[in-house]
Amino acid sequence: MKFDLAINGETRQVDVPEDMPLLWVLRDVVGLTGTKFGCGIAQCGACTVHLDGEPIRSCVTAVSEVGTGAITTIEAVGETDVGRKVQAAWLDLEVVQCGYCQSGQIMSASALLKATPEPTDADIDAAMSGNICRCGTYPRIRAAIKSAAKA
Amino acid sequence: MTKHTIAPTYGLVDEKTSAAISRRQALKGGGLMLAFLAVGRRKAHAAGEEPSLRAIGDGSMDTGDAFEGFAPGGFIRIARDGSVQIIAPNVEMGQGIYTAEAMLIAEELEVGLDQVTVLAAPPNEELYKQPLLKSQTTGGSTSIRGAFDPLRQAGAAARLMLIGAAAERLGVPAAELTAERGVVTHAASGRTLGYGDLVEAAGKQPVPQDVPLKKKADWKLIGTPAKRVETASKVDGTAVFGIDIKLDGMKVATVMASPTRGGTLKSVDDKAARAVPGVVDVVRLKNAVVVVGDHYWAANQGLQALTVEWDTGENAGITTDKLFADLKQAADAGTPILGRREGDAPLALAGAAKRVEAVYELPFLAHATMEPINTTIHVTDDGCDIWVGTQVPTAAQAVAAKRLGLPLEKVRLHNQLLGGGFGRRLVADSIEQAAEIGKQLSYPVKIIWSREEDIRQDLYRPAYHDRISAGLDENGRPVAFLDRITGGSVLGAYLPGGLPEGTIDSDAIEGAADTPYAFPSVLVDWVRKDPPIPVTWWRGVGPTHNVFVVESFMDEMAEAAGADPVDFRMSLLKENPRAAAVLRVAAEHAGWGSELPPGTGRGVSLHGAFGSFVAAVVEAAVGEDGTVALKRVVAAVDCGQVVNPDTVKAQVEGGLVFGLSAALFNSITFADGAAEQANFDTYRQLRIDETPPMEVHLIDSDEAPGGIGETGTVSAAPALTNAIFAATGKRLRKLPVSDADLAGASAG
16 A cells, blocks of 8 residues: 655655554665664554654554654654754764664654753653663663753 | 774684694694684683683684794794784684784784784684683683783794894894894894795794793783774774675575474465565474575565474473472482582581571573674585674584585585673574574574564573571671572583583683682582483573672671671671682772662672672662663773773673673573564663763782673672662562562662
8 A cells, every 4th residue: 555654854655565564664665773672562662753743652653643754763863953952962972782672762862852951750650651771771761851852 | 183093903814824723834833822722721810610611612724824924833924015914712702803813913912913813713723822722712711811811922933033134134042132013133233134024034934832921011012902803893884794795696595493492393374475576595404494585675575474383392381480399399309410629618507696598580682792693604515604693613614414424524614703601602502593594594584582582592502590608606707508499400401411410510610609708617518410402501601690698798798797788798808818809999989888878779799700809889779660770880890911901891881781780680481382572662772871880990910811701790789789788678589670570669
C-alpha cells in the first residue's frame, strides 16, 4: 500500500504493508537508521521519534496511523533549537556510552523541553522513564536535560 | 553553548588503503612494541591471575599493503597530507576505549586528539593480540592494562622516527628539534616541517630500540577529561552500529531457534509464512528456522506465521528448581577443587569462639545489550564478508571460516561500533549461525534477532550456590574464612578445548580467594557443576558473583562481632592501604554513621579486582509495602594511573546501574527447558526515575593502571542488600531483591 510520509521536512512515498511499524519503514525502507530497534513492544524507547512534535514509539506505530503528520527523527532533530541544545548538552556532559539508546533518549528529552522548558526532576522522570539505557547513563541524562534547559 | 570541533573522528579501516598494516611492516619494529606483537611476555600488574578469555584459534592474516605514507606498526598511520589515523586494538562498546587508546598514542606522537581519526582494527592476531588475554579480544577490563605501555611506546617511536627524518632533512642534530601538534620545529632557525612532509623519510629511519616515555608531569592528554572521539556521531544518528549496515540488494532475516536448549528442528510448515508480503526465503538450520524478507517486518511476520515442530532433546524437563537442586546436591556430594588455602581454616573454625554460616544463591542472568544480536553476511564465490560488532574479531572470523570451509583470508570481517557488549559479544555463536544462513543464500542478508530471541537464546551468567562460613574469636576478630562455591565453569565453556575436570577455574573463585582482607586462615574451593544451559562472561565476571557473597557475609560477620560494617572491614585492612583508602573516602563522602530517616539504610561494599579498588555506599529506603527505593550511591575508586578521568567516572556510574538493575530485578528462570523471560517487560531494567544521584571519587595514584569497566557492577549488589539489611534487619541471601518479601520488614 502506498503512503506519502512527511519525514524530516520531505515527502517520502513508500509502498509497504499498512500494519508495518513506522520504525521499520524508517530503517529498512527509507534508510534512516538513526532510529533504533530495541524491543518491538514499546518497553525501551530506543525507537522514539516525533509525530507533530509529540514523542511516539515508532516500533508500535503502524505506518497507516501516521497520516500526514510531520515525522522528525534523530537525523533532523538538530535542526530545531531545542534539539540542538539537547545534543550539545549531551556532548558537553559526555552522556553517551555505547550510544545505541541515545537517539531515543535525545528525542524524548527534546520533546520534554519543547513542552516544558524548565522541567523539574518529576517532569524528567515522567518524560524519560520510558527510555532504557543499559550502559546506565541516567544520572548524566538528567544533568544534561537541566543543562540544556538553561542553555 | 560549547562548540564541538571534534568532527567525525572514527570509522572503519577503509578496505583499499587499510592495509598499511601488513605483517612485514609490523615486523619492522623488531623488538619494539609497535604492535602488540612483542609484548606477550609482559606481566601487566599483580592483580592475581588474569582472566584467560582466550579466543578460538589464531586468526593471523595479512591485510595487504596499499597504504601510502608512514605506517610504523599496527597502530599508527600518517598520510602525506599529514592526517593521522590511529587503529584502536580494542573495540568500542561504550567504554570509551577509542578515545583512551588514541590519547595514549597521541600523547607520545605529539598530535592533538582533534587531529586524529580512530579506526577499528581488522582481525589480525599478529598485530592486535591483547597482551593479557593473548588474543585479539576486548573484555575482562584489560584494555588499558594491556595498552598503557605499548601504545605510548608506539607513539614515541613514531615521533622519534619523524624527528630523525626532519633532522636529516634540515641538517641539524635531532636533539635540537621538538615536535608538537604534528609539526617538527627547529627553534634555533625557526624552520618547521609537518609530519606529512616527512612520511617517506620517516619510514626509512631505523626503528629506535630504546624509547624513553614522557614523565607524568609532562603529560598533556593523559589524565585529562578529554572529549570522546566518537560521541558526536552518536547524538545525531550518523553512528553506524552493526545493525545499521546497508548494502545493495541486502535482505533482512530473523531467526527462531529451539526454545529448549539443545533441541533440534523437526518440521516446518512455511506455506503461510511464504504468503506474507515481502517474505523472500525460509532457511532451515539444524536447530533453528530463519525467515528472510525485504525488511525486518516481513521477516518477523513470516516467522510468526510458521508452524514449527521441535525435537526438544534431553533438556526438555529443565526447570529452575531442578537446576538449583542440582547445585545443592553438587555442593553436598561433589568433589571440591582447591582455590586457596592459608593455614588450617577448618581447624580454626572448629575452635572458634563464634561461628557464622550462610548459604547464598545467585540466578542466571542475561546480558540484554540495547543493540539486539545481529550479523550481516554476504557469501560469494570469492569468499565472505561479515559486518558485525564483536568483542572477538579473530575468533568470529575463524568460526565463520570453519563453517564456510574457507581459508581465513577469504573471510573479511568488518567490525562495527557495538551497542553494548557486557560479555555477550565475547561469543561468536550468532556469527557462526550467520555463516550457516549466509551459505544458503546468494545475496547479502542482515540477520537480526528479535529482543525475545536475544534474551531466550543468550548465553547466561551461571547460577551459583555458595556456602560460606567464618570463625570469630572472643573479641570478634575473624580466625577462619571458608567459602565453598558451587556452579558452572565459564572458563570451561569458553575455552575451545574446555577446562579439564579437576582443574580450578580462576573465574569461579575470583573475588573470594583474593579478598582485600587479612584473614588468619582461608579455605576457598569450588565444586564444578556445569549446567545444561550455555553460559558465558557477564559484566564483572567472577567477582560480580563472589563479591556479592563475600561482602554480604562481611556484614554478617560484623553483625556477629557487634561491630560497625566499615570499622569491621577497616580492622582487616592494615596491610592493604589502597583498599583502606577507598573505603575511608567512600564512607566519608557518604556520611557513614550519620542519622537517616526510619526505613532507610546504608550499605557498603569493598573489593579489589581487575587491578583496581572500589568501595561503594548505597543508601536505600524500604517502604511499608516492601518496595525498595534507591536514594544515593557514593563510590571511591583507585584504579591506578588514569587515562581519562571522566570516562572512568562514567564507567563506574554505568557499572553501578548495571549491577543495581540486575540485583533488584533480574533472573532468568526455566520451565520445560526454556527461558521464561523474553523482553523488557519480563526482564526489566532500572529506569531513570529509579536511579539515584551518584558520586564517584577518584583517588590520585601513581600505581599501574587497573581495569574499570566491570568494577561498578561488582560493587552494586552487596552494597544494596547491606543497605536493605540496615533498613530492615532482613538479610537477603538470594537475588534478585524483587523475589524477596520485604513487606512489613521496614523499621519505618
